[in-house]
Amino acid sequence: MKWPADRISQSSPKSFGMYEKAMPMMAAGVDLIHLEVGRPSFDTPVHIKEATKKALDDGLVHYGDFAGDIGLREALAGKIQSYNKLNPTPDEILITNGLTHAAYAVFMAALDEGDEVILLEPYYPQHINKIELAGGKVITAPLDRNNGFRVDKDAIAARITDKTKMIAIVNPANPTGRVYTREELESIAELAIEHDLMVVSDEVYEQILYDGNKHISIATLPGMWDRTFSMFAFTKAFAMDGWRMGYVTCKKDFMPAIMKISVSDVAHVNVFIQEGARAAITGPQECLAEMVKEDDRRRRLVCRRMNEMKGVVCPNPEGTIYAFPDVSAVGKSSAQIADEILEQAHIVVEDGGFYGPTGAGHLRICFGAESYEVIEQAMDKLQDYFAKQG
Numbered sequence: 001m002k003w004p005a006d007r008i009s010q011s012s013p014k015s016f017g018m019y020e021k022a023m024p025m026m027a028a029g030v031d032l033i034h035l036e037v038g039r040p041s042f043d044t045p046v047h048i049k050e051a052t053k054k055a056l057d058d059g060l061v062h063y064g065d066f067a068g069d070i071g072l073r074e075a076l077a078g079k080i081q082s083y084n085k086l087n088p089t090p091d092e093i094l095i096t097n098g099l100t101h102a103a104y105a106v107f108m109a110a111l112d113e114g115d116e117v118i119l120l121e122p123y124y125p126q127h128i129n130k131i132e133l134a135g136g137k138v139i140t141a142p143l144d145r146n147n148g149f150r151v152d153k154d155a156i157a158a159r160i161t162d163k164t165k166m167i168a169i170v171n172p173a174n175p176t177g178r179v180y181t182r183e184e185l186e187s188i189a190e191l192a193i194e195h196d197l198m199v200v201s202d203e204v205y206e207q208i209l210y211d212g213n214k215h216i217s218i219a220t221l222p223g224m225w226d227r228t229f230s231m232f233a234f235t236k237a238f239a240m241d242g243w244r245m246g247y248v249t250c251k252k253d254f255m256p257a258i259m260k261i262s263v264s265d266v267a268h269v270n271v272f273i274q275e276g277a278r279a280a281i282t283g284p285q286e287c288l289a290e291m292v293k294e295d296d297r298r299r300r301l302v303c304r305r306m307n308e309m310k311g312v313v314c315p316n317p318e319g320t321i322y323a324f325p326d327v328s329a330v331g332k333s334s335a336q337i338a339d340e341i342l343e344q345a346h347i348v349v350e351d352g353g354f355y356g357p358t359g360a361g362h363l364r365i366c367f368g369a370e371s372y373e374v375i376e377q378a379m380d381k382l383q384d385y386f387a388k389q390g
């Protein structure tokens with residue numbers, strides 16, 4: 001009996017990074033501060049929960065529309081039009097189980113065996129397995145830390161071959177916290193159009209922006225709607241990570257293939273959860289600004305404190321819930337530093353090398369998952385740790 005299938009054994013090993021290393025300590029009852037997991041600390045806003053409870057009480061418990069509830073898709077078409085400046089019809093939107101399901105359905109629908117997908121590095125590692133399971137090959141285009149991890153058109157162009165099918169981007173970027181400018185996105189768009197490539201755009205952090213930075217959906221650039229899959233989720237902005245609600249929009253011609261994968265996979269998304277999502281989109285939006293304001297307060301705390309630490313340089317992230325401090329001056333690898341911080345300070349931070357070799361020398365610190373007070377305690381402990389180095 002052969003087990004598992006080649007598509008499993010030949011794909012990259014799955015890793016959950018430092019969380020995996022912290023697990024034995026957690027099991028042993030050690031009290032850890034978690035700055036590695038990228039989830040919001042806030043509770044889901046009350047009106048979203050109420051709408052979901054009402055949907056259950058109203059008997060929304062049976063099969064629904066495969067693409068997602070039409071009322072929700074209409075509401076999302078409005079949001080995408082006003083916020084993202086795209087004009088999809090409800091038929092050009094598929095409701096998914098978080099952005100994860102959207103990305104998997106897109107890669108599965110788009111990729112033939114051996115097709116190459118270019119990821120900007122440092123990358124979001126969880127896209128790698130999806131691409132590989134879909135038969136694709138990941139090609140990474142390293143961005144230069146000395147240039148603030150700006151999009152490097154030449155680095156991408158140098159990796160385009162006759163097998164390249166897609167460029168996949170995460171904007172705002174996890175782990176670097178970059179919010180790509182129009183010029184940076186234009187350089188990706190120029191390559192995509194010149195080489196007739198598709199673009200997969202993960203915009204899960206589209207609403208978590210600081211210092212006046214503006215989010216631009218790459219599909220709004222001339223010629224890009226016809227070749228872009230724009231993926232979003234309720235996960236981060238509405239503190240709904242456990243709800244598993246996301247959506248993808250693309251031109252109508254692409255939809256039947258994506259639907260074929262999605263329907264085979266999950267049939268459709270839970271119907272009463274979609275009512276909560278509808279309340280999130282159509283209800284009051286102040287909660288969103290309040291959460292971003294608190295994330296910003298934590299971001300400022302982390303950047304100010306980390307920049308005071310010996311050997312650490314921490315640029316201000318422009319968006320997301322991650323700081324990506326450079327610790328290369330400490331004189332140890334970032335992997336060793338992350339291990340020591342876990343063992344000695346009982347804080348879990350991610351090694352930048354988890355996001356590809358270009359990320360090594362950095363740590364990824366999530367400031368969205370713990371309260372201001374807990375982050376303050378973590379900063380005190382990190383300060384002690386870095387003070388003892390070299």
Ligand SMILES: Cc1ncc(COP(=O)(O)O)c(C=O)c1O
Pocket residue numbers: 038097098099100101124170174202204233234235241245246
């Ligand atoms: C860049 C990026 N994409 C996708 C996801 C997963 O989104 P979801 O929980 O909606 O599947 C995350 C979660 O951390 C993320 O950081």
